[in-house]
Amino acid sequence: MDRKRPNHEDHGGYNKKQRPNTNTANHGQRGMNGPRNGPIPQKAPTFHDKTNPILRELAQLPDPERCDPCKLASEELQSGMVALLDQLVQDEAGGKRDKDVLHHARELHGLLSKRLSVNFPSKPIKDLDSKRPETIPKINIPPYIAQPFKLSKSLPPLPPITEPYLQEAVFTHTTANDSKSAKTRGYRGTEINYERLEFLGDAYIEIIASRLIYSRFPDVEASKQSYWREQLVRNETLCQYSKAYGLGNTLKHGPHIPESKSWGKILADVFEAYVAALVLSTPDSAAGFQTAESWLTELWSPKLLEFNVQPIENPKARDEINKLVMAKGIKLDYREERKMELTKGKQKFFIGLYLTGWGFVNEHLGSGEGQNKSQACVFAAQDALLDKRGIVKRANAEKLKVYPPKPKEDVA
Template identity: 50%
Template sequence: MTMVQARPMTTIHGCSGGAVLARAFVSHRTFLSIFPSPTPAPALFAPASMATPKRAGSFNHYGRDQQNKKHQPGHDRHAKAQKQHFVYNANPKPAVLSAKDMQTGLVALLDRFVADETTAGADKDALHHAHELRRLLCARNNTTSSKTKRELDEKRPDKSITVVIPDYVERKVRAAKDLPPLPPITEPHLHEAVFTHRSAIFDPSIPGSVLGEDLSLDYERLELLGDAYLELIASRALYNRFPHVDVPELCKWRERLVENATLSKFSEAYGFPDRLKHRAVWDKTSKQYHKVVADIVEAYIAGIVLSDPENGFATAEEWMTELWAPQLLSFREKIIENPQARHELERLVLGRGVKLLTREEKPMTYDSDNVQQFHIGIYLTGWGYQDEWLGSGEGQNKVQAGVAAAADALKRDGPVLKDAMRQKAELRAVQLREKEEKDKAEGGAKQQVASGIAETSGSMKDKGAEEVTQKKRKTDGEAASPDKNKKKYKKEKETAQQKRKASTDNDRS
C-alpha cells in the first residue's frame, strides 16, 4: 500500500474545482477521467474524519493562533491521531448519487454550459432551453436549499421593511396591462432607427460633430412617413364606422385620435421613451418632450409598414384600431332634433314680400375641443314686422347654425311667429275663397258656350249624316256586281226592240 499526498483541487487540466466537483456528482466515471495518471485513482469520498489538505494561503484563518497551539499540551498527539491516508482501490465501486445530488450537479453543469456557450455565434435555442431547464430545476421545493430557506424563515424571519414598487413603475404596468401586443419590426436597421434621436448621432455643441449624408439613422424620416400612415388609418376607421356623421365632426374626431396627447400615452405605456437613445435634455412636462414621445409612435408605424411591405399596413391598422377602440366607442355624434326646421319655418310664414333672414349674432368662437362654433340668429321681415328676431342657434358651420336657429324658433313658438302664421292663414283662406268664386263664374260661362257649341254641332251633325247616306248609296250602286248591270242592260234593250216593233206594225196597217 503506497502512501501519496493528495494534490490540490484548485485547477486540474484547465478546469476549476467547482466544475470538477459538479462532474463528479453526475458520474464517477467522469471524475476518474480527470486524472491522467496511470496509477489507480483514489476513492471518491474520503473518511469523514479526514483533515483538509494543507493549502498555503488558501484560507484566511490558516496559521491563526499557531504559536499558541505549539505550546498547548497534547496538541501534537491529537494531530497525529487525526492523520489519515488515502487508500488506493484498484476496482472502485461506482458512487450511488441521490436525486438531490443529481439535481444539484445538473444545475452546476447547466451554469457551466451557459457560461461556455455565451459567445457571439452561440445557439440561441440551446441557451434558451438551458436557462429554462435550470429555472424549472431551481423552482422545485424538494431541494435542500429550499428546505433550508423555509427553515430559516421559520426560525429567523426577515424583519426588514418590504420594498414597495415605485408609483411610476406601477402606473406603467397598469397602463400596459390591457394594451394589445406590440407588433414587431422585422428589419433590425429600422428598429434601431425608430429608437434613435438625432441628438445621439449629431450634436452641434460638440466640436467636429457632423450629421453625415445618411439621414435614415434616426427616426425623423420615419416619423414623416408614419404621420401620413396614421392620418390614413384614422380616416379609414372613422369613414367606415360612422357613415351618418357629418364631415366636420369626423375631422374633429380624427384630430383627437392623432393628437400628441393621445399618442404620447400609448408611447409611455409601451415604454418607448425608456428605449430612446439621445443626448438631449428635456423638461418632461413640456410640449417639446410630449411631441418627441408621440413621434416615436409614428416612426414605429412606418417601421412596421416598411419592414413588411405586403402585410405591414394591415398589421399597423389593426394595432392602432385596437388602441383607439375605447375612444371610438366614446364618440357620440351631435343629434339635430329637426334637420328640416328651416324648410318647415319657411312653409309656415313665407309669402309675397315676406323674408326669413339669418345673420351672425357674434363672432366665431372655439369650444373646449378647439372646434369652431358659429352663432346665427333668424329674423322675420314681412307681415308688418321688420327684422324681428325669432330664434338663435349654434353649429360648426353657418348652415348647421341656421338650421339650429330655425329649430329654436319653432320650439319657442313666440307671439311674432304666431301672428305671422295667423296672417298667412287668413290670407290663404281669402285667396281660396276668391279662387272658388272665380272658378264658379268661369264654370257658368263655360257651360253656356258649351251648350251653344253642342246645338251647332248637332245640326251640322244631321246634315252631315244625310250627305254621308247619299254618298253611301252611290257608292253601293257603283259597287254592284257586273252580272246585275248586264241583265239590266239586256232588259232595257229588249224593251226598246219591242217598242220599235210595235211602231213598225202600226205604220204597215
C-alpha cells in the first residue's frame, strides 16, 4: 500500500510540488549534495513602472493646477464655509455667546473671505482683459456724500477741463474733421470729436442723477424717482445748460450746423461730453467724479427743490441708528404716535421710534413728521441720532461689549 509522502520544503526554500526553474543562469549552480538555490523574488511594482495599475489610474486624473472644475469646486467649498461661519457667528452672538468660539469664527470668516477675494478676477474677466483691454484709467466712484442744496441766483462756475486733448475733443463736431471722414458719424482712428466722450458722459450724468435722487428722496416711490431723473437728464434740460454756459460758441463745426434742427441735440451732446472730459482729465478719477457730482448737484438744485417734497438732511439716518444699536434680539419699533392729519389737501404723519433691548423696554428715542410714513420714519431716526437723553450712547456701549469692533489691519 502506497503511503502518501508528506509535503516538506527542502533546504532550498521551495515546495517540491512547485519546483523551481533549473535554469542555472537564473538560479545558480546546484551541487550534488548541497541545497538548491530558491527562486529570485519578484519586486513589487514601483511608481516608475509603467505597468503599475495604480500609476495608470493616477495618470488619468486631471492635473489640479490645470483643472478648472477642481478650482471651481475648491472655491465653492470655501464659499460654503464662509456662509456656514456667518451663520455660526449669528447663532453664537444671539445664543450662549461663547466669546472664544465667536472670536475664532470671525477670524476664520475674515481669512477665508480675503482668500476668495484674491482669486478674482475670474477667467471671463481675464479673457476680456486680454482680448479687449481698457484704454482709459479705471474710474473710482466714491460713496455718495450728501451736500446741502444751494439755490444759486446764477449758474455755478464751470469746472475747467485740465487735459488739452480732451478739451479739444469736447468742442469738435464730426463735421469739423476732413470731408472724407465727416461723411459718416463716429470715431475713426485719430479723428478728434466729442462723440465717444458724449457716450461716456451720458452714463455719468445718469448715475449722478440717480445717486442724488435716491439719496435725497428715499421716501419717494421708484416710478416717481425715475420720472424726476428724466427731468434732470433729458436733452432739453442739458441743452439749456449748454446755452447758458455758452458751450456752443466754442464748438468747431461745419457750415449751417447752428441753423439745423439738430442743433439743440448737439448742444446737449456737448454738455454730456464735457462731463466725461471733466472726470477723465483729473489724475485722481475719484476726485474728478466728485467734482462733476458737486457741480451738477448745485446746477440741479433749483429743479430738485421744485419737486415739492421736503428734502431730508440725513437720508441715511435709519441706517445709522441701526448700526449703533441693532443686533439679534434687539427691536427698533417705528409707531404712529397720533393719527394722520390732512391740511390743505396735504397729509402729515407722526411717527415715534422706540427701543427694546440692551436693558431698555419701549424706550422712546425720537419723533418725526412727514408727508408719508416713510419720510416721517427718517425724520424720527434723525431725531433719535441727536440722543438728547443719552439712551443711544448707552445702548451702543452695551452692544460693543458683545460685538467688539475688529482691529484695523496695518497697511504695509
